[in-house]
Amino acid sequence: MTLSAATDGDISDKEINTINFLFTTLPIFKNSNNDYLSKKMIECMELTKEEDNFENLIDLINDGLNSNKELKKTAYILALEIMMADLNIADESIRFLEILGLSLNLDNLEISSMKHTIRSKYAEDES
Numbered sequence: 001m002t003l004s005a006a007t008d009g010d011i012s013d014k015e016i017n018t019i020n021f022l023f024t025t026l027p028i029f030k031n032s033n034n035d036y037l038s039k040k041m042i043e044c045m046e047l048t049k050e051e052d053n054f055e056n057l058i059d060l061i062n063d064g065l066n067s068n069k070e071l072k073k074t075a076y077i078l079a080l081e082i083m084m085a086d087l088n089i090a091d092e093s094i095r096f097l098e099i100l101g102l103s104l105n106l107d108n109l110e111i112s113s114m115k116h117t118i119r120s121k122y123a124e125d126e127s
Contacts, residue, residue, distance in 0.1 A: 002044035003057055004079035007096040018085040028074060054096055058103045072104040076111070080118040087122065
């Protein structure tokens with residue numbers, strides 16, 4: 001989640017709040033504590049400063065998820081969710097999502113479905 005927030009070079013307060021909200025409410029994180037989140041966010045920020053190549057960082061994420069397809073889908077959805085926090089997705093973020101989807105071996109239908117769902121969640125009422 002932190003890497004997806006950092007793709008545009010900065011993590012906004014909205015992105016941090018969204019990460020905290022997701023971390024404290026999603027069942028996938030139920031066995032983790034806030035110290036774990038803080039530690040992982042700091043580690044991720046250090047990695048993004050050291051590594052200019054998102055592909056290498058994404059490979060680390062993919063390795064950490066092992067071969068669990070459901071966790072890979074969750075990681076992609078959370079990346080989308082964090083990026084939508086500011087309602088402004090930069091070109092770097094779009095490229096990050098493309099690379100992330102490929103690295104996680106998600107097919108185009110899965111990716112399209114996830115993007116559609118997140119876009120619908122954040123759509124403005126046009127009535």
